[in-house]
Amino acid sequence: MLPIFIIVPLACAFLIPVISKIRRDFAPLFANLCGITLLFFSLNSISWLKGGLKVYYLGGWRPPFGICMVLDGLTVLMLLVVNLIGCLSLIYSIGYIKRYTAPQLYYTLFSLLLAGLNGVVISGDLFNLFVFLEITSIASYALVAFGTEAEELEAAFKYLVLGSVASTIILLGIGILLGNVSTLNMADISRSINLSTSGNLISYALALFTMGFGLKIALVPFHAWLPDAHPAAPAPMSAMLSGVVIKTIGVYALIRLVFNVIGFKPVVSLIFIWLGIISMSIGVLLAIGQWDFKRLLAYHSISQIGYVIFAIGLGTPLGISGGLLHLFNHSLFKSLLFLNAGSVEYATGTRDLGKLGGLTKEMPVTSNTCLVASLSIAGIPPLCGFWSKLIIIIAAFQAHNTAGGTACIFVALITLASFLRCRNMPLSAGLKRPSLA
Amino acid sequence: MSLYFLCLVLFSLGIWCLLIKKNLIKKIVGLGITEYAINLFFILLGYRVDGEAPILDKYNPITNFVDPLPQALILTSIVIGLGITALMVAITIRLYEKYRTFDINEIHRLRG
Amino acid sequence: MKERGMSLIVKRITKITVSLIFLFGVYILLHGHLTPGGGFAGGVIIALSFIHLVLAFGKESALRRLSEAAVSVIESCGGLMFWGIALLGFMGGYFFLNVLPKGRPFDLFSSGIIMLCNIAIFLKVGAGLFSIFIALAIFRMPSEDKREND
Numbered sequence: 001m002l003p004i005f006i007i008v009p010l011a012c013a014f015l016i017p018v019i020s021k022i023r024r025d026f027a028p029l030f031a032n033l034c035g036i037t038l039l040f041f042s043l044n045s046i047s048w049l050k051g052g053l054k055v056y057y058l059g060g061w062r063p064p065f066g067i068c069m070v071l072d073g074l075t076v077l078m079l080l081v082v083n084l085i086g087c088l089s090l091i092y093s094i095g096y097i098k099r100y101t102a103p104q105l106y107y108t109l110f111s112l113l114l115a116g117l118n119g120v121v122i123s124g125d126l127f128n129l130f131v132f133l134e135i136t137s138i139a140s141y142a143l144v145a146f147g148t149e150a151e152e153l154e155a156a157f158k159y160l161v162l163g164s165v166a167s168t169i170i171l172l173g174i175g176i177l178l179g180n181v182s183t184l185n186m187a188d189i190s191r192s193i194n195l196s197t198s199g200n201l202i203s204y205a206l207a208l209f210t211m212g213f214g215l216k217i218a219l220v221p222f223h224a225w226l227p228d229a230h231p232a233a234p235a236p237m238s239a240m241l242s243g244v245v246i247k248t249i250g251v252y253a254l255i256r257l258v259f260n261v262i263g264f265k266p267v268v269s270l271i272f273i274w275l276g277i278i279s280m281s282i283g284v285l286l287a288i289g290q291w292d293f294k295r296l297l298a299y300h301s302i303s304q305i306g307y308v309i310f311a312i313g314l315g316t317p318l319g320i321s322g323g324l325l326h327l328f329n330h331s332l333f334k335s336l337l338f339l340n341a342g343s344v345e346y347a348t349g350t351r352d353l354g355k356l357g358g359l360t361k362e363m364p365v366t367s368n369t370c371l372v373a374s375l376s377i378a379g380i381p382p383l384c385g386f387w388s389k390l391i392i393i394i395a396a397f398q399a400h401n402t403a404g405g406t407a408c409i410f411v412a413l414i415t416l417a418s419f420l421r422c423r424n425m426p427l428s429a430g431l432k433r434p435s436l437a
Numbered sequence: 438m439s440l441y442f443l444c445l446v447l448f449s450l451g452i453w454c455l456l457i458k459k460n461l462i463k464k465i466v467g468l469g470i471t472e473y474a475i476n477l478f479f480i481l482l483g484y485r486v487d488g489e490a491p492i493l494d495k496y497n498p499i500t501n502f503v504d505p506l507p508q509a510l511i512l513t514s515i516v517i518g519l520g521i522t523a524l525m526v527a528i529t530i531r532l533y534e535k536y537r538t539f540d541i542n543e544i545h546r547l548r549g
Numbered sequence: 550m551k552e553r554g555m556s557l558i559v560k561r562i563t564k565i566t567v568s569l570i571f572l573f574g575v576y577i578l579l580h581g582h583l584t585p586g587g588g589f590a591g592g593v594i595i596a597l598s599f600i601h602l603v604l605a606f607g608k609e610s611a612l613r614r615l616s617e618a619a620v621s622v623i624e625s626c627g628g629l630m631f632w633g634i635a636l637l638g639f640m641g642g643y644f645f646l647n648v649l650p651k652g653r654p655f656d657l658f659s660s661g662i663i664m665l666c667n668i669a670i671f672l673k674v675g676a677g678l679f680s681i682f683i684a685l686a687i688f689r690m691p692s693e694d695k696r697e698n699d
Contacts, residue, residue: 003639007632014628017621059638127510134517138524145528150535154544157528161455164468164521171475171514172448178507179482228547492585516589516674523681530688 001041001048002056002069005079005118008037013111020104028094031107035087038114042083045076055124063124064188070124077324078121078252081331085244086114089236092339096235096346106146106234113139113240117248126174126184126261133170133249137163137216140245144233155232159225166215166222173208176201190261202262209257210271217250219309220279223302227286230298231351235342238294242301243335247327251308264315272313277404279306280411288418293341293351296422297334300377303411304330310408311392314399322391329376329384336373340366353422378416440481447474461529461539465522472518476511483507554607563605570598581667588670595671596678608686620680627672634662634669 012034020027048054054071057063090110097103116139119132141163145156178184180201181192193202211222218226230238258268283303290296308330311323343366344359345351360367376383389412396405451474454467483504491505529539536544554560577584578591603611658664 007636007639010632011629014625014632018625018629021618021622127513131513131517138517138520141521141524145531148531150532151546153528153532153535154547157461157525157532157544160521160525160528161464161468164525165452165455165471167517168448168471168475172478175475175479175482175507178479182504184506232547512589526685527681530685 002054002071002122003058004041005038005122006115008034008041009111009115009118013108013115016104016108016111020107024104027104027107028090028097031111032087032090032094034111035083035090035114038083038118039087042076042079045071045079049073049076064183064185067128068124068185069122070186071122074252074255074324075121077328078248079118081328082114082117082121082244082248085240085331085335086110086117089239089335089339092239092342093234093236096342099346100147100234106143109139109143109146110237110240113143113245117244120248121252124186126177126186126189129253129256130167130171130174133216133253134167136245136249137167140237140241143237144229144241146234146237147232152232155225155228159229162215162222162225166212168212169208169215170212173205173212176205176208180205186256186261190263193262203267206258206262206268209254210268210275213250213254213257214275217246217254217305217309218302219275219306220282220302223279223283226302227295227298230301230338231292231294235339235345238342239335239338242298242338243331246301246305247308247331251305251312251327255312269313269315272309273401273404276306276308276310276313277407279303280310280407281306284411284414284418288414291353293344293353293356293422294338295351296353296418297337297341300415300418301330301334303415304334304377307389307392307408307411310404311395314395314401314404316395316399318391318398319395322388322395326385326388326392329388333373333376333385336369337377340370340373374419374422378419379412380416441478444474444478444481447477450474459541461532461541461544464541465525465529468525469518469522472514472521476514476518479507479511479514554610555605559605563601567598567601570601571595574598578667578671579664582663588667589674591667592671592674593678596675596682599679600682603682603686608683612683615679617680617683620676620683624673624676624680627669627674627676630672631666631669634665638662 012030016027016030019030048071056069056071058067058069061067093106093110097106100106113136116132116134116136120129120136123129123132141156141160144159145153177189180196181189183189183192196202215222230242233241258264280303283299283301283306287296287299287303290299304326308323308327311319311326314320314323341351343363344356347363348356348359350356372383376385379386379389381387389408393405393408396402396408448471451467451469451471454470455464458464458467483506485501485503488501488503489499491502491508493499532544533539538544574591574594574597577586577594578588581587581591599611599615602614
């Protein structure tokens with residue numbers, strides 16, 4: 001039953017150009033049906049896991065000759081993240097995309113994006129993962145450029161070039177790994193690496209993967225595309241980019257490669273911890289001086305993903321579970337914040353925090369959900385962000401990593417300060433009154 | 438061994454072109470060189486000494502042929518490269534329409 | 550009225566070579582399971598025959614034979630055909646299972662679904678490449694339109 005996650009969105013993506021020539025309204029209907037079906041199946045997949053790991057052989061060919069799809073615990077978590085945020089973004093875009101001139105193109109690209117994301121998550125074969133990663137990336141480049149205004153095209157070009165270089169570096173890493181073990185099945189590669197002795201080439205491949213996937217995750221030396229691409233995309237696509245795409249083709253693929261295929265070495269742990277600490281700090285320090293609502297949220301994405309990478313780099317069971325819980329929570333509250341920013345922009349026509357204000361009476365739903373999401377990302381109990389940050393800080397101190405733990409607490413305080421300003425300016429009552437467009 | 442090294446030299450040339458050249462079209466060419474260098478690297482991985490082309494023939498059975506798996510992977514990679522080049526060219530044409538220049542130093546409205 | 554396209558020699562040669570290119574593309578497509586090539590290479594060559602027409606005669610001649618809406622529908626049908634073939638295997642057991650009869654090796658009609666998959670890929674790739682070319686060729690900037698109208 002595993003290929004259903006690829007069958008449904010691919011059918012939707014191929015059918016929408018044909019059907020929307022008959023009636024334009026069918027495209028959102030089809031896409032939302034697809035989203036709800038995927039959400040239903042991903043909630044069902046929790047029960048498929050009862051008998052242990054599930055493997056599906058494509059075409060009946062047994063591994064290592066054939067491609068296979070694997071369902072395990074991490075896969076189920078990522079399927080939930082992808083399909084939940086995808087379904088909700090599709091429902092949001094029914095109203096939002098009417099402003100643009102070609103909504104059926106948007107739904108086609110979005111379905112391709114969902115197909116690629118689901119494919120990355122359930123793939124058990126290294127090159128299959130790469131192919132679905134490319135499908136996702138190309139769909140997201142086209143979606144970022146969707147509005148075809150000047151700034152969106154510039155952001156999309158920057159994202160395209162950096163993303164393509166990242167994919168090329170990942171392909172080079174896959175090539176070096178293939179040349180070493182001559183098989184592409186992930187389980188088979190991990191078995192061969194444990195038996196082989198050529199450590200240097202595997203370390204080189206690992207360095208290339210860190211660079212390539214680090215570009216996709218937007219860790220700090222590689223983050224230059226993210227503050228431009230996230231504000232420029234249409235709001236549901238920003239929510240998907242920041243909440244799902246970074247995590248699936250970046251963090252999930254990196255976890256699979258480092259923990260399941262190559263094996264977790266102490267040097268990898270050190271690199272992840274330091275990349276995480278640097279991303280956390282620089283992300284939040286750059287976010288303080290921002291006056292554009294969506295650009296501020298994009299910089300906070302860099303910082304929160306730094307938390308996840310730091311926690312995974314710790315390597316202890318508490319650290320890894322804290323990191324995965326923060327991944328899930330971040331996708332929830334960050335996509336909510338981006339959808340709120342989209343609503344505010346749709347209603348007032350501006351994203352500038354200096355010009356917004358006094359919207360609580362006119363937009364009560366947006367204001368309350370923005371309040372909940374801001375408190376959650378800042379780490380206020382009893383909302384979800386507090387628990388995941390607490391687990392990460394406790395895991396850091398348990399692993400005797402006091403530098404990291406102190407950095408986590410410090411960054412959480414600065415995040416709180418930044419979101420207090422963000423909460424007060426647009427959504428408090430009684431300050432400036434912008435014109436509601 | 439030196440052939441693998443030459444492929445990596447070609448890859449670095451592509452990245453250098455992507456970094457240094459200011460014209461957008463030259464950057465597209467640089468990215469193309471980078472992608473084709475990786476494709477060459479993959480095909481070199483499949484080389485076996487004294488191997489022939491991996492095409493089965495009814496009348497002359499061959500036993501020593503090069504590895505066909507990287508060749509199949511590269512077909513996929515070439516198609517992906519084609520898609521990315523097409524998307525890049527389309528975005529570049531629209532960028533020229535909005536900014537009236539191909540120079541990357543002029544296309545710099547997003548800051549901070 | 551302005552003479553569109555290229556010179557007379559190019560137009561005469563094009564009338565002969567377009568059909569030859571198309572035939573060669575169909576040959577590479579159908580023998581995809583026996584010789585190198587297959588769906589993608591065949592699709593590119595067949596799209597090239599249409600692009601050859603556009604380059605020699607101007608875009609109206611190719612768009613008269615195959616309008617943009619028709620190209621979009623052909624592309625989607627190619628994708629749906631591939632999806633349908635994979636779904637046939639899904640009903641039969643595994644996704645992409647080879648359910649059609651496989652004849653003797655080296656025959657033209659052997660190897661089950663591979664020939665149908667090649668045809669589906671050709672439809673999608675050929676139509677896609679042609680529509681990319683047409684989209685880039687008919688893009689008109691606002692200043693160029695003004696200059697033509699003067």
